[in-house]
Amino acid sequence: MSELETKCAAAGLKMTDQRRVILQVLDTSEDHPSVEDVYERAKDIDKSISIATVYRTLNLLDELDLVIRHEFQEGYSRYEVNWDHHHHLVDLETGEVIEFQNEELEELKVKIARELGYDLVDHRLELYGKKIR
Amino acid sequence: MSELETKCAAAGLKMTDQRRVILQVLDTSEDHPSVEDVYERAKDIDKSISIATVYRTLNLLDELDLVIRHEFQEGYSRYEVNWDHHHHLVDLETGEVIEFQNEELEELKVKIARELGYDLVDHRLELYGKKIR
DNA sequence: GTAGCTGCAAACTCTTTGCAACTCT
DNA sequence: AGAGTTGCAAAGAGTTTGCAGCTAC
Numbered sequence: 001m002s003e004l005e006t007k008c009a010a011a012g013l014k015m016t017d018q019r020r021v022i023l024q025v026l027d028t029s030e031d032h033p034s035v036e037d038v039y040e041r042a043k044d045i046d047k048s049i050s051i052a053t054v055y056r057t058l059n060l061l062d063e064l065d066l067v068i069r070h071e072f073q074e075g076y077s078r079y080e081v082n083w084d085h086h087h088h089l090v091d092l093e094t095g096e097v098i099e100f101q102n103e104e105l106e107e108l109k110v111k112i113a114r115e116l117g118y119d120l121v122d123h124r125l126e127l128y129g130k131k132i133r
Numbered sequence: 134m135s136e137l138e139t140k141c142a143a144a145g146l147k148m149t150d151q152r153r154v155i156l157q158v159l160d161t162s163e164d165h166p167s168v169e170d171v172y173e174r175a176k177d178i179d180k181s182i183s184i185a186t187v188y189r190t191l192n193l194l195d196e197l198d199l200v201i202r203h204e205f206q207e208g209y210s211r212y213e214v215n216w217d218h219h220h221h222l223v224d225l226e227t228g229e230v231i232e233f234q235n236e237e238l239e240e241l242k243v244k245i246a247r248e249l250g251y252d253l254v255d256h257r258l259e260l261y262g263k264k265i266r
Numbered sequence: 267g268t269a270g271c272t273g274c275a276a277a278c279t280c281t282t283t284g285c286a287a288c289t290c291t
Numbered sequence: 292a293g294a295g296t297t298g299c300a301a302a303g304a305g306t307t308t309g310c311a312g313c314t315a316c
Contacts, residue, residue, distance in 0.1 A: 015316095035305080050272070051306095052306090056272090059307090071205070073204060102245055112238070117264060118262030119263050120260060121263055127246050149297080151297070183297070183299070189282090192281095192282090210280090
C-alpha cells in the first residue's frame with residue numbers, strides 16, 4: 001500500500017479502483033500535471049474512469065493537503081504530491097519547471113511575517129527566469 | 134492626464150471614454166479588484182460600459198505591464214496597477230491582503246536564480262498567515 | 267445495510283471572440 | 292479615411308453538480 005493510500009485511509013476515504021489509479025498516477029508523475037493530464041494518464045490504466053472523478057478526487061486530496069494545487073498564469077490548475085516543501089523556477093523560454101529549496105529563504109519568510117504581526121501558515125514563491133548562456 | 138493614460142498613449146492605444154473610466158477605476162482602487170469588481174466600479178461612472186471591454190482592456194494593460202494579474206487560489210484573476218514592486222501577505226482569517234517589500238528578499242531571489250543558472254526576469258511571493266494576538 | 271463513490275450529462279463560472287456599428291487620431 | 296474599439300450575444304474553456312446506480316466497509 002502506497003504512502004498516499006495510507007494517508008487517504010487514515011482520512012477515512014474509501015479506496016476505490018478509480019482512486020487507486022489516480023493516486024498511482026500522481027505518485028509516479030515527475031512533473032506538475034493538469035487535471036486533463038491526470039485524466040489522460042489514468043485512462044491509460046483504466047479506460048472507464050471519468051474526468052468528474054478526477055476533479056473530485058483532486059479536490060479531496062487538496063483539502064487533505066496531500067496534494068498541492070498550483071495556479072500558475074495559465075487559467076487552469078496543476079497538481080503535485082505534497083512530499084517535501086519546495087518552490088519553483090519557471091524557465092520562460094521552455095516552460096520547464098525547476099524545483100528548489102532554500103533554507104535562508106524559509107527563515108526570511110518567517111521573519112517577514114512576524115514583523116508584520118503574523119504567524120506564517122503557508123507561502124508560495126515562483127521565480128520566472130531565462131537561462132544564462 | 135494620469136500617468137497610466139500617458140503610458141497608454143505612449144504604447145499607441147486610442148484613448149476612448151471606456152478606457153479612461155477603467156484607468157480611473159484602477160488608479161483609485163486601493164485593493165486588488167477582480168474583473169467583476171472593475172466592471173461594477175466602472176459602471177458607477179459610465180453605465181454603458183460592457184464587461185467584454187473590461188476584459189479586453191485589462192488584457193492589454195497586462196501585456197503592457199501596466200497592471201499585474203494575480204491568480205490567487207480563487208479560480209479567477211485579480212488586478213492591480215504596477216506601481217512599485219511588492220509582495221502580498223494574505224490574512225487567512227479575514228482575507229485581507231497586506232503589501233510588503235523586503236530588500237533582503239529581493240537579493241536572495243536573484244542569488245537563488247543565478248545559482249540555478251538563470252537570470253531572474255519576474256517572480257511572485259505570497260505569504261499566508263494568521264494574526265498574532 | 268448504508269454512507270460514500272461513480273459516470274454521465276447538464277449546468278455553471280470565467281473568459282474570449284465574431285460581428286456590425288461606431289470613434290479616435 | 293481607416294484602423295482600432297465597442298457592445299452584444301454566442302461560444303469556449305475549465306470546473307462543479309444532480310442523479311440514479313454501484314461499491315467499499
